[in-house]
Amino acid sequence: MARHGGAARRFLLGTLAGLLGCMVLWGAGFAWFVHDALKPPVPPPVTDGIVALTGGQGRVEASLRLLADGRARQLLISGVAPRATPASLAAALPPDLAASLTAGAWRQVTLGRRATSTIGNADETAQWARANRLRSLIVVTAGYHIRRAMMEIHRTLPDVALHPYPVRPPALRSPLRASSLRLLATEYDKWLMAGLDLARTMPARAGD
Structure with missing residues (x-):
């Protein structure tokens, strides 16, 4: 009995050590993810196109400023509401x-209405980029979303050069607030799942 009890204790201690190790790794990765999400954008090069992924404040405005500044000749705003217009x-x-x-600038803008998730954004972006024979893109989305967005778009457009342009939304102005940390933790977990390509095997939800 004592022998079995010792084995059980070793198993329990090993399990607890493994869980603790996973928690430490998750926490270290999360700290890096938060730091990365708060970085300001680097001025992007001139590219063939810009894609803005809707779902948060500041993304459409930032993409239109890049278009007005001549950073690209075309813009896709992916995932707009069905009744949205210029x-x-x-x-x-x-x-x-x-x-x-100007009216000419708005003629360079395409409103994508089909995407309801990040994977949908990637698919919509791929169709638009191929139809317009684009070889380079600026990707505009929130800082906490940029890594996952770049990953999914790269999967659909592996031969297109992608340049990130992260936007800091109001939710990240106070990153240590409980609601902000919950948002960041959720996005971190989604990024980890995307890295394993699990998201495409699960039902899509709006905003994912």
Whole structure:
């Protein structure tokens, strides 16, 4: 009996040590992920196109500023609401940006209405990029989403050069707030799952 009891204790201690090790690794990775998500964007090079992934504040505005600055000749705004129009998007922009966007600039904008998830964004981006024979893209989304977005788009467009342009949304202005940490932890776990390519085997949910 004593022999069996010792084996059980060793098994339990080994299991606890393994769980503790996983927690330490997860925590270290999460700390890196938060630091990475808060980095400001680096000015991107001039590319063939820009894609903005909807789902948070600042993304559409940032992509339109890049277009107005001549960073690309075409823009896809992926995952817009079914009834969204250039006029409705323009109405939500800061006055200086709205004034700088001419009718010609809006003709360079494509509104993608099919995507309801990050994987959907990637598929929609791939179709648009291939149809327009684009070889390089600036990817605009939130800092906490940029790694996963780049990964999924690269899977659909492995031969296209991708340049990240992360946006810091209001949710990350106070990153140590409980709600912000929950958001970051959720996005970190989604990124880990995307790295294992598990997301494509699970039912898609809006915003994923």
